Amino acid sequence: MSATATESRPVAATGSRIAARFAALRAEGRGALIPFLEAYDPDRATSMEILRGMPGAGADLIEIGVPFTDPMADGPIIQLAGQRGLKAGATLGGTLEMVREFRAGDSETPVILMGYLNPVLSYGAERFVADAAAVGVDGLIVVDMPPEEAEVLAPHAQAAGLDIIRLVAPTTDAARLPVVLNASSGFVYYVAITGITGTRSADPEALEAAIPRIRAHTDLPICIGFGVRTPEQAGHAARVSDGAVVASALIETMSRTLDGEGRATPGTAQAMLDQVRALAAAVRGAR
């Protein structure tokens, strides 16, 4: 099992949209904004409208959450988003269909799926990776699949040209860091807080100390997520690293537009996209 952790992996899958996007941003001299949406939240059509609108609102890469009944690493905001998604009929297959539709109008913005292992195993790991690559998914974040357990998915992902993006946490110590980094491709996702999503804000000074520590061990781009909420925080994160992931703050805004039954209202997609625009402006002005 640990063999995968020590094998050298390509920096990014060949011909990867993720690598191309980070190279372009580096040439522009700025970091990435990576907004998050939960598939089918609050319903398929609205989440599709949000997904389609994100590149125009300034998303450089997009992260799509795949709803799961038991999201162990998520706080109440994303838990509720997942529950709304499931109620609206979300499945892993349905999420792939959303990406296929998105790709019909956008062949460049990298799309990353973030979720938990069980729906992937249930779909069939090999079949899932093949289908994901075919519809235009670029990377996977599987929260409960540490490098030690990656054998079930990573070889298939590598063969299909999908990046496995790994989380590095404040608790990841020096001995463990190379194990995690060697099993990563695409970019490294630095979890800014010791905790679950949407519960605290990242501490800027801690980030300024943490990112160079990781940088010393990898050539991969490093992005910061969990605890990036405001435009100022996104701007700061994109400056000290290569990108900012914003999830709970966007979902919170979106969920405030829902009616008493948790259904979309006419302003729902727009509210989320307006906030993406504000975040993008901050990230673009950060350097």
Next chain:
Amino acid sequence: MNKPLTRPNTYRSGPDAAGKFGGFGGRYVAETLMPLILEVEQAYNAAKADPTFDAEWRRLLTHYVGRPSPLWYAERVTEHLRAEAAPGMGAKVYFKRDELNHTGAHKINAVLGQILLAKRMGKKRIIAETGAGQHGVATATACALFNLPCTVFMGATDVARQQPNVFRMKLLGAEVVAVESGAATLKDAMNEALRHWVANVEDTYYCIGTVAGPHPYPVMVRDFQSVIGSETRAQMIEAEGRLPDVLVAAIGGGSNAMGLFHPFLDDADVRMLGVEAGGHGVDTVTGHAASLTGGRPGVLHGNRTYLLQDEHGQILEGHSISAGLDYPGVGPEHAWLHELGRVEYVNATDDEALAAFQLCSRLEGIIPALEPAHALAHVIKVAPTLPESTLIVMNMCGRGDKDIFTVARLLGEEF
């Protein structure tokens, strides 16, 4: 994942270094928790090798818990079942009386081991999940004894149906957090405990109540609970001059069963029966909690095991009359023993457990918890089919004080 194709020459050597029993178990946790899980494993390995750790744990078991628990020949149950059996049939039924432990169930065995480990690791706070409340009470008890702050996560549904245990935990000084997410039962309590742990990894130890969760929890809890089976072995040899023929235990996460079974796994003549919660019947979709009978392999709460799930891999809520059994998963070692066929997994319904609960109270003067009432329900089915010379040991892993309100309501009694 490879299914084990050949039988191992011992069933007692698992798990491997990666925490796997065949393809089951492992460490499927978020990166934030991974370093901590590895730290718990290191600390446990060091503790296991330290004779003073074992001596302290055994001192507590003897003088605080009241071990060894008796092995009781349940003569009236035996006679009752023989009365309806064919001539010469009707096995001899023994109860391993872990319901007599301090706090009323087997949970305290593994809790004390884990709290001693937490002390060794320098942890300052303890968290736990609980379903029926027995593990929560045991953890709150040990934390009172060792002067450690304790927070217990309990599904809001369980808080409502296990009020006496909620009050006990509070008396013992623990904070009880009612978890509202999902169906607000044991699975959700465990999610919330894991989330809390992620946010408090520096000073907090998570004391898991069964043989599930990421490695090393399944092996560690099993090792501590194996005191049940080791005592049973010695006691049965003393009582009957030989090993038992059949072992029967209820399966929630599987800790009382693993504890009874493990010391006997390599005794080929000892048959083992794990009794899952059949709820309203295992042919209903979400009306039971029989993960091995009605589920399929997947990953939840840090381990790969049999789970109740839909065709998309979403986890289903289990149902059981017993709040300690309605978990949609099962310990990974049971999943492995199930696939190998070493242990047979059967089930008992709510109604069968309720009938066994009443029968045991009247015949033996022992009010069992609803969990072992499931084991007894199966004993009631199999004992009459076995010869009189057959020796059955059933794990009476908890007492029914916590359940009398649930049972009273079901029987239409009002207080």
